[in-house]
Amino acid sequence: xxxxxxxxxxxxxxxxxxxxxxxxxxxxxxxxxxxxxxxxxxxxxxxxxxxxxxxxxxxxxxxxxxxxxxxxxxxxxxxxxxxxxxxxxxxxxxxxxxxxxxxxxxxxxxxxxxxxxxxxxxxxxxxxxxxxxxxxxxxxxxxxxxxxxxxxxxxxxxxxxxxxxxxxxxxxxxxxxxxxxxxxxxxxxxxxxxxxxxxxxxxxxxxxxxxxxxxxxxxxxxxxxxxxxxxxxxxxxxxxxxxxxxxxxxxxxxxxxxxxxxxxxxxxxxxxxxxxxxxxxxxxxxxxxxxxxxxxxxxxxxxxxxxxxxx
Amino acid sequence: xxxxxxxxxxxxxxxxxxxxxxxxxxxxxxxxxxxxxxxxxxxxxxxxxxxxxxxxxxxxxxxxxxxxxxxxxxxxxxxxxxxxxxxxxxxxxxxxxxxxxxxxxxxxxxxxxxxxxxxxxxxxxxxxxxxxxxxxxxxxxxxxxxxxxxxxxxxxxxxxxxxxxxxxxxxxxxxxxxxxxxxxxxxxxxxxxxxxxxxxxxxxxxxxxxxxxxxxxxxxxxxxxxxxxxxxxxxxxxxxxxxxxxxxxxxxxxxxxxxxxxxxxxxxxxxxxxxxxxxxxxxxxx
Numbered sequence: 001x002x003x004x005x006x007x008x009x010x011x012x013x014x015x016x017x018x019x020x021x022x023x024x025x026x027x028x029x030x031x032x033x034x035x036x037x038x039x040x041x042x043x044x045x046x047x048x049x050x051x052x053x054x055x056x057x058x059x060x061x062x063x064x065x066x067x068x069x070x071x072x073x074x075x076x077x078x079x080x081x082x083x084x085x086x087x088x089x090x091x092x093x094x095x096x097x098x099x100x101x102x103x104x105x106x107x108x109x110x111x112x113x114x115x116x117x118x119x120x121x122x123x124x125x126x127x128x129x130x131x132x133x134x135x136x137x138x139x140x141x142x143x144x145x146x147x148x149x150x151x152x153x154x155x156x157x158x159x160x161x162x163x164x165x166x167x168x169x170x171x172x173x174x175x176x177x178x179x180x181x182x183x184x185x186x187x188x189x190x191x192x193x194x195x196x197x198x199x200x201x202x203x204x205x206x207x208x209x210x211x212x213x214x215x216x217x218x219x220x221x222x223x224x225x226x227x228x229x230x231x232x233x234x235x236x237x238x239x240x241x242x243x244x245x246x247x248x249x250x251x252x253x254x255x256x257x258x259x260x261x262x263x264x265x266x267x268x269x270x271x272x273x274x275x276x277x278x279x280x281x282x283x284x285x286x287x288x289x290x291x292x293x294x295x296x297x298x299x300x301x302x303x304x305x306x307x308x309x310x311x
Numbered sequence: 312x313x314x315x316x317x318x319x320x321x322x323x324x325x326x327x328x329x330x331x332x333x334x335x336x337x338x339x340x341x342x343x344x345x346x347x348x349x350x351x352x353x354x355x356x357x358x359x360x361x362x363x364x365x366x367x368x369x370x371x372x373x374x375x376x377x378x379x380x381x382x383x384x385x386x387x388x389x390x391x392x393x394x395x396x397x398x399x400x401x402x403x404x405x406x407x408x409x410x411x412x413x414x415x416x417x418x419x420x421x422x423x424x425x426x427x428x429x430x431x432x433x434x435x436x437x438x439x440x441x442x443x444x445x446x447x448x449x450x451x452x453x454x455x456x457x458x459x460x461x462x463x464x465x466x467x468x469x470x471x472x473x474x475x476x477x478x479x480x481x482x483x484x485x486x487x488x489x490x491x492x493x494x495x496x497x498x499x500x501x502x503x504x505x506x507x508x509x510x511x512x513x514x515x516x517x518x519x520x521x522x523x524x525x526x527x528x529x530x531x532x533x534x535x536x537x538x539x540x541x542x543x544x545x546x547x548x549x550x551x552x553x554x555x556x557x558x559x560x561x562x563x564x565x566x567x568x569x570x571x572x573x574x575x576x577x578x579x580x581x582x583x584x585x586x587x588x589x590x591x592x593x594x595x596x597x
Contacts, residue, residue, distance in 0.1 A: 015593075045593075051432050053592035072434045077321075080432040084425035090343065102335045103433045105326030147429070152322055 003065030005029055006050055006155060006186060011059035013045055020045035021210040024059070028188060031181045031202035035190040036298055038306065042210040043190040044083065047157050050188070051080045063155055076104070079153030081144045083160045083190075089133035093124055093143045096132060100147045118150035119143075121176060123169065137164040145173065149180075156180060158189040162196060174200050194299045204298055206305050213305045219296055228295070228304045229253050229267040232274065235289040239264050242286055249277045265294065332434065336443035341450060344413050353412060354455065357405035361459035364398050365466060372470035390467045392558035395482050398460060399489060399554055403547065406452045406497055407522050413451055414501025415514030417444045422589070423509040431592040441502065441586055448498040457490035485557035493550055496575060499582040500546075506589035522547055539565040543574045550575065 006028040013020035021042040035043040048054045049061055052068035052075060061067065066074045087096050097118055101111035119128045122142040127135065132143060141164045148156060156177075162170055177187045177200060191197050197204065198218065206213040236242050243255045243264055251270035258264065268274040282288050294300075344350050368390055421427055430440055464483040468476040504517040525545050532541030542548040542565040549571035555561070556568045566574075 048428070048593055051428075053428055053431055071436065075432060075434045078432065080428065082425065082428045082432075084428070086421075086424040086426035086429055088420075088424075088426070099335060099339060100429070100433065102327070103332050103430070103435055105328075105332050105434070107325075107327060110324070154321065 007062045011056045019210045032187045034197040034201040037207035041207045077154045079148035080157045081148035087132045094128040118146040122146045155186040197298045208306045231294040233292045234264045337447040340447035357455040392560045410497045410501040411515045411518035415505045415511040418505035452494045460486035489554045503582040503585040
């Protein structure tokens with residue numbers, strides 16, 4: 001068993017008769033992993049399972065080689081920010097983060113130093129001594145993130161961490177995640193903002209009705225969806241000529257030409273063949289400015305694998 | 312897949328002990344409790360009776376007038392089991408009021424704000440959490456129950472001499488263990504109410520209702536059915552009977568000591584079950 005991964009083996013969790021997750025098998029490497037799925041699909045259950053807050057009814061979980069049956073060890077390597085706005089209103093941001101650290105076993109002075117660093121990382125030092133009650137929604141989101149990162153966890157689990165953040169803070173927060181990932185840590189987050197998931201994720205886990213629909217790098221997952229042709233946008237000078245050449249290829253199922261006649265949307269069932277065909281066309285002297293895959297995104301994967309009713 | 316450099320190293324420094332961590336919660340709770348004016352006022356009010364008892368002990372040992380009173384009156388004013396039983400009875404009322412005021416704020420807000428995952432995603436078990444919340448109440452109630460009680464006992468021992476102490480040592484243990492049992496019951500009732508109802512005010516009302524309504528129900532049962540076992544439904548009465556036995560006093564008519572102990576033990580188990588059921592990191596509404 002690899003000790004640098006978060007591993008779910010045939011994990012099921014039912015809350016009485018309510019399905020949480022069913023027969024989930026996952027290997028989550030370090031880096032940024034996004035959990036994507038509609039409301040009630042089991043994202044939060046997965047997060048609660050990997051942080052040891054609930055135990056699976058069936059199967060086993062290992063977080064960097066640590067089982068949730070060893071909560072004392074597990075909770076030292078994990079940091080969790082739930083989706084709930086549960087920070088105590090009577091406390092200052094500093095008190096909130098410091099108290100959390102003393103519960104981990106840090107001395108009061110160590111806790112204050114670390115709390116300050118954590119608040120600094122989320123850009124809240126100026127408001128550190130203000131009561132949480134006076135914080136805006138975005139600030140409360142950030143103080144929750146601060147309490148999750150303050151003890152320097154190796155696995156950061158964040159439920160909807162980007163909600164309520166303004167664009168500037170959102171960008172800072174994303175760069176914080178990237179920094180964590182670059183240090184070899186796990187950042188596992190759920191988000192409804194698919195464009196952002198696309199932008200920041202090294203791998204995605206698509207979940208629906210408690211079942212894992214797909215997992216892996218976005219490109220890899222897209223490659224395996226054979227029933228939906230891949231879409232490419234080609235920018236070129238001689239669009240109609242290139243379109244006619246591409247139509248001769250068996251794997252091309254549809255071509256739409258842009259109104260400006262300088263671009264094409266091509267649907268193909270075989271990406272490799274498509275790539276070879278484009279090379280042939282270019283070598284024949286046709287100018288191709290750019291080729292961009294248009295459905296290699298979480299948005300498209302979501303649409304293909306989970307479908308409508310997106311939350 | 313990105314290539315990551317493994318530059319991350321965890322904190323390897325010293326950590327505080329398990330119980331030091333658990334006691335972080337009551338420390339904060341006490342600070343918050345003593346910031347509440349009502350708690351402070353009730354606290355001060357509940358210390359008036361112990362002060363009066365202390366004054367009475369002083370006078371009864373110092374004033375020659377009291378020593379020279381006739382036998383019957385002198386016996387009535389003696390510092391004995393009856394004196395401590397009355398003391399405990401009065402203080403138990405204050406302890407219920409304090410628990411009703413302070414107890415609901417300990418768990419209900421955490422449940423209402425979904426804050427339990429915050430605690431349980433740290434090295435803190437549910438048992439630790441309950442122990443920490445209970446420690447906050449035990450600390451508060453101790454200030455008005457066994458602490459002044461034991462102080463009064465030692466005051467009397469100091470003033471009356473070694474002879475009194477050797478004859479009445481059981482009063483000291485009775486006060487301590489009697490109040491300890493009472494604090495356990497009251498704290499569990501307060502915590503269970505706080506866990507059962509998410510609104511603080513309602514939870515406070517539930518604590519008061521638990522003790523005062525059950526007293527009424529027990530009396531009604533006794534009167535309607537012309538029995539005396541109805542008193543078993545009244546935890547205050549059951550505790551009074553246990554205290555009477557501990558302080559060597561004549562038992563009031565009604566159920567015996569072991570029946571009362573059994574009923575309170577069942578009550579403690581039931582309250583523990585409520586806490587076990589309610590205090591979960593994840594609430595599932597099916």
